[in-house]
Amino acid sequence: MEKAIDRQRVLLAHLLPSASSQTQLSASPCAAGDSAAYQRSSCFGDDVVIVAAYRTPICKAKRGGFKDTYPEDLLTPVLKAVLDKTGINPAEIGDVVVGTVLGPGSQRAIECRTASLLAGIPETVPVRTVNRQCSSGLQAVADVAAAIKAGFYEIGIGAGLESMSVNSVGWEGQVNPRVRIL
Numbered sequence: 001m002e003k004a005i006d007r008q009r010v011l012l013a014h015l016l017p018s019a020s021s022q023t024q025l026s027a028s029p030c031a032a033g034d035s036a037a038y039q040r041s042s043c044f045g046d047d048v049v050i051v052a053a054y055r056t057p058i059c060k061a062k063r064g065g066f067k068d069t070y071p072e073d074l075l076t077p078v079l080k081a082v083l084d085k086t087g088i089n090p091a092e093i094g095d096v097v098v099g100t101v102l103g104p105g106s107q108r109a110i111e112c113r114t115a116s117l118l119a120g121i122p123e124t125v126p127v128r129t130v131n132r133q134c135s136s137g138l139q140a141v142a143d144v145a146a147a148i149k150a151g152f153y154e155i156g157i158g159a160g161l162e163s164m165s166v167n168s169v170g171w172e173g174q175v176n177p178r179v180r181i182l
Contacts, residue, residue: 048145052085054078061164071108071163072115079119082157090120094153096127097143099136099160102167103129112161136160 056074059065066074075098083090098112113127121127132139137160144156 048148050141050145052082054081054085056161064165066163067165069163069165070111071103071161071166072111072118074163075112075115075159075161076118078159079115079121079157083120088155091122091124092155093121093125094156095144095147096121096125096157096159097130097140098127099130099132099138099140099158100162101131101133101136102162102164103131104167108161108167112159115161136162 056078057066061067079096096112096116098108100108100112103109103111109127109129112129116125116127117123130136130139130143137158140160141158144158147153148156
């Protein structure tokens with residue numbers, strides 16, 4: 001029961017308005033812990049190490065504090081926080097992969113590219129999105145880890161982005177009638 005109460009406190013802290021300006025978004029450290037102090041040595045071989053973890057704030061869709069916020073304005077401060085925390089040279093990033101399930105067509109890819117540019121990542125660094133019906137952000141992290149392990153690059157960013165206010169769960173067109181009998 002104590003764990004549930006602690007979890008509720010953490011979630012409520014994300015939802016409460018901060019004392020600072022409401023127009024400025026910022027990133028918060030992930031409660032998963034700080035692994036930036038991890039030092040590689042030969043005994044770890046080809047381990048892939050996550051050195052920073054941040055997330056966007058959450059609130060109610062269509063009526064919460066971010067209902068009028070562009071998706072790229074949610075992602076930009078998170079990407080900036082990763083760059084600031086790690087101190088890496090943005091030009092050394094091999095890829096930025098963003099998991100997202102509801103962005104229409106290439107619109108979300110453009111939003112993610114915009115966020116990376118606004119965060120200070122050069123246009124020479126590729127950005128792509130991955131659409132998985134659940135855990136898109138986790139899939140993005142897994143894709144980056146696999147690419148690092150395969151030797152495609154040494155530094156990558158795996159992220160996730162959704163905006164249920166901008167892109168709600170809706171269906172355009174008709175559902176195949178065969179699906180209804182399943």
